[in-house]
Amino acid sequence: MKPSSLSSAPARPSHGGNLAWAAALAGCSPTEILDFSASINPLGAPASVWQTLQASLADLRHYPDPSYLTLRQALSQYHDLPIEWILPGNGSAELLTWVSRELAALPQVFLPTPAFGDYFRALKAFNATIVPQLLPDLGKPILPPLAAPGCQNSAKPQAGCLINNPHNPTGCLFPIDTLRPLLDRFALVVVDEAFMDFLSPTDQQSLVTAVVDYPNLVILRSLTKFYSLPGLRLGYAIAHPDRLQRWQSWRDPWSVNSLAAAAAIACIQDHRFQQITWNWLPPARSQLFDGIAGFEPLQPYAGQANFLLVRCQTAVSQLQQDLLMRHRVLIRDCLSFPELGETYFRVAVRTETENQRLLDGLADVF
Numbered sequence: 134m135k136p137s138s139l140s141s142a143p144a145r146p147s148h149g150g151n152l153a154w155a156a157a158l159a160g161c162s163p164t165e166i167l168d169f170s171a172s173i174n175p176l177g178a179p180a181s182v183w184q185t186l187q188a189s190l191a192d193l194r195h196y197p198d199p200s201y202l203t204l205r206q207a208l209s210q211y212h213d214l215p216i217e218w219i220l221p222g223n224g225s226a227e228l229l230t231w232v233s234r235e236l237a238a239l240p241q242v243f244l245p246t247p248a249f250g251d252y253f254r255a256l257k258a259f260n261a262t263i264v265p266q267l268l269p270d271l272g273k274p275i276l277p278p279l280a281a282p283g284c285q286n287s288a289k290p291q292a293g294c295l296i297n298n299p300h301n302p303t304g305c306l307f308p309i310d311t312l313r314p315l316l317d318r319f320a321l322v323v324v325d326e327a328f329m330d331f332l333s334p335t336d337q338q339s340l341v342t343a344v345v346d347y348p349n350l351v352i353l354r355s356l357t358k359f360y361s362l363p364g365l366r367l368g369y370a371i372a373h374p375d376r377l378q379r380w381q382s383w384r385d386p387w388s389v390n391s392l393a394a395a396a397a398i399a400c401i402q403d404h405r406f407q408q409i410t411w412n413w414l415p416p417a418r419s420q421l422f423d424g425i426a427g428f429e430p431l432q433p434y435a436g437q438a439n440f441l442l443v444r445c446q447t448a449v450s451q452l453q454q455d456l457l458m459r460h461r462v463l464i465r466d467c468l469s470f471p472e473l474g475e476t477y478f479r480v481a482v483r484t485e486t487e488n489q490r491l492l493d494g495l496a497d498v499f
């Protein structure tokens with residue numbers, strides 16, 4: 134039987150960041166491992182968030198406000214959208230579950246692949262009919278046609294689609310112009326923008342501003358990656374108020390805890406941290422890209438997010454194990470993406486010194 138995440142022994146992870154598994158394999162403490170497997174901002178969490186968390190501890194004595202008014206006001210200001218169009222969630226993963234319930238009610242859900250594994254978890258939970266659509270070129274931001282024969286010409290759109298922009302695991306950023314036509318072709322378009330914050334405002338290709346014109350559009354955003362708070366669970370959806378009210382009626386009234394709600398406000402108001410991250414990423418990503426490209430067996434793909442997908446001439450499991458045992462460096466194998474299989478890995482972009490530690494490890498292993 135496949136070990137589930139509830140079994141007691143650490144199982145091979147299907148998500149990045151499973152340090153318990155890596156530490157058990159390497160025979161060391163999780164704190165000794167430099168984690169390139171989870172695509173989390175290495176500069177965070179922001180100091181302003183730690184201060185807010187400290188100051189908010191007393192709030193734990195009360196239930197959170199189920200309408201999350203203060204948080205939604207802050208998010209509404211941040212996106213310049215009316216407050217009714219925003220719903221916070223326990224990570225974007227929670228909101229993915231609710232949107233999957235709606236996607237599953239449609240006859241088909243088109244999904245560009247390789248795709249983030251949690252999409253399958255959420256869609257399968259509601260018995261959705263998933264139609265995987267292979268990306269035509271992993272290295273280029275080109276969407277697959279996203280339509281079964283005849284579907285494109287249908288007078289009334291029936292199917293749904295779930296897109297991730299920038300895309301995990303390739304890092305491709307799909308231009309807005311390639312996404313907009315989907316809004317007329319699909320009954321429900323979900324764009325998971327979990328990594329969009331990593332692009333500076335002038336480089337982002339977000340569909341957030343289209344939401345008010347398209348009731349069939351849902352945007353999912355995550356605060357856990359950019360602000361380095363994956364354990365706190367913070368995300369939000371931007372969509373038509375009727376849809377969000379429906380989700381609110383389905384879920385438990387307090388899915389976002391008080392500390393997460395307070396931290397989220399501090400996050401989005403920390404413009405200094407945002408700017409520092411935008412300054413850090415492009416040169417650090419180039420350093421990592423160039424360093425990896427320098428190894429003959431490795432071919433990195435030029436992504437726009439805070440991680441790089443890399444193709445290896447041989448199976449990655451030995452490389453992953455060598456890096457872990459000899460250098461305490463964890464990379465993300467891509468075994469959980471069936472379309473990629475054993476010759477790909479993904480690495481987060483970290484600080485220049487940390488990136489160098491990975492490059493030194495690779496030099497040693499090769």
Ligand SMILES: Cc1ncc(COP(=O)(O)O)c(C=O)c1O
Pocket residue numbers: 223224225226227249297301325327354355356357358363366367368
């Ligand atoms: C593409 C994508 N979307 C969503 C998530 C979930 O993010 P959150 O921590 O907000 O639930 C992840 C996490 O790895 C992800 O890779």
